[in-house]
Amino acid sequence: MYRYDEFDHKLVADRVNQFRGQVARRVSGALSEDQFKPLRLMNGVYLQLHAYMLRVAIPYGTLRSEQMRMLAHIARKYDRGYGHFTTRQNIQYNWPALDKIPDLLDELASVEMHAIQTSGNCIRNVTSDQYAGAIEGETEDPRIVSEIIRQWSTFHPEFTYLPRKFKIAVTAHKHDRAAIKLHDIGIVVKQNDAGEIGYEVHVGGGQGRTPFVAKKMTDFVPKAKLLAYLEAVMRVYNMLGRRDNSYKARIKILVHETGEEEMRRVVEEEFAKIDASNMLTVPQEEIDRISAYFAPPAFDSAPAESATFAQAQADNADFARFVRANVVAHKQDGYAIVNISLKPIGGVPGDATDAQMDVIADLAERYSHDEVRVTHEQNLVLPHVKLDDVKTVYDTLATHDLATANLGLISDQIACPGLDYCNLANARSIPLAQEISERFADLDRQYDIGELKIKISGCINACGHHHVGHIGILGVDKKGTEFYQISLGGAADENAAIGQITGRAFTEEDIVDAIETLVTTYTDLRADGERFIDTYNRVGMAPFKERLYD
Amino acid sequence: MAQHAAKGARFQAVTANRLSDGEVVYFSADNCWVESFTDADIADGAEAADALLARAMPDDFEAHVLEPYLFEVLEADNFYKPASVRETIRAAGPTVRLDLGKQAEVKAE
């Protein structure tokens, strides 16, 4: 994993000191809220319904054990004993006091963490595939280029005041787990016919009020040229992106209004200029230096099959279910990727207590080469667990309510904080997720339903990714009362698609029944082996709509 | 922030978040910021509401609170409650964590 060098350390320490002074001046009255607000937002501090909220960056969703332990410590010391993992692979604390945040940031910095790039109109924290470096079939570890982008983008002077926020995601696998086509820039690490590694770049994806799937801008940018290409995209956006209307300020609108062809032309033109200057060509030594941080851990050599692992499944049906749902094949023989669902039945999606975070940190240290990953679906991953150890890991997870065997199933929902916490919300998201998970609590029924992604947002900002849920739910406000609008057919993977709205919204009382109707419609109509999304894509909206509004 | 004061609301109160810790506070009849909605001053009618907001925002208000605003309150049998779900949640705490927020403090008393 990447370790800070002296520059990173100094950068973060200076920033904390600067913020300490800004907080002191705000509290003393020397700064007004208008002056202070942009400063606190640049440090990840929001004001929500009940308190301040601090969003901490977890670059490309990768954590060391000591970092996870620090997140637990912060939850305990500065918050109310828990944190919320988000769809941006970050963690949010819901209750920190403003005057304590500088101390909190000091403690975070001691484990090479911060809250920079988690807010404001800058290039945000880069996200990536949670299985990076562990899954078979990767072109290369996507965290290498993610880290290069992180270093280039942090405090980039030209891109500190963009028209709006800017999100970049990276994958290096044919199965996209990072939702790259729903980002301002989505990058696929690929190999060309000559065997060279480079990047396919998609631009202009996003959710929110006006959702778009990104357009492929280029098929292949050579490795050393990626930053030049990204700089070209950013420069075009910074110059041409709209600043007159925040709803139209994201690059997706620019791409849409300019047209894909013309956008490609202006980006290529800018790219040619930057490339000619050679200023942003990444030196091979630097690529090698960063790559070395992501070298595979020292795996033990072990047979592909483990008798201990097989026997444990034969002996314990709950463990067998856990393996079936949450354990994924590793590229290294004798190892597995273990997913930890943060969606216990009736729980709050993405929340983990300080004690749970400590347990996961210990497990990572002991059994997963010191690594934990955060997923954009609000779960955690132990990426490198020996098959022989999976049962031991499972037993510990189970004693801490962390072994729900529901990955990718109907109860593994994304839900944003919604009106229970969020200042921008129209309706609550979490209670709905809880009710749906309780309605479908029976795991056998969940397995029968199969992969089904429900995603819930409490407002049109779409932090809960409702546009790309197989079933998406959007909270709307009608005169102070909560209603829920359903969309169908969205997808966040390599077949990214924006869902279609079914029709009029449902009340809080009716929405869970409506979800049940959709599920039974699917199970009635499905052909052999079809998932919900496959059936929907085959039969279309009409049969679902008919049953829903019967 | 779709659920602020409704046009035509009869009863209104003023709320904000406290600067030091973000706690939800209400402006009281004693001209100070209090933590409980039950201690909030309630204005009857648009003029009284404007006057209440003006009292809550003297020159130095920013030294204590952030972004004060009016919100609608409903009355029944001399008992007031926030009209919207949003303000009901702000007055109590997250509906999914009854152990947190003001609702928890009330329970603990």
Ligand code: SF4
């Ligand atoms: S989608 Fe809306 S309600 Fe949900 S977290 Fe984002 S801004 Fe808040």
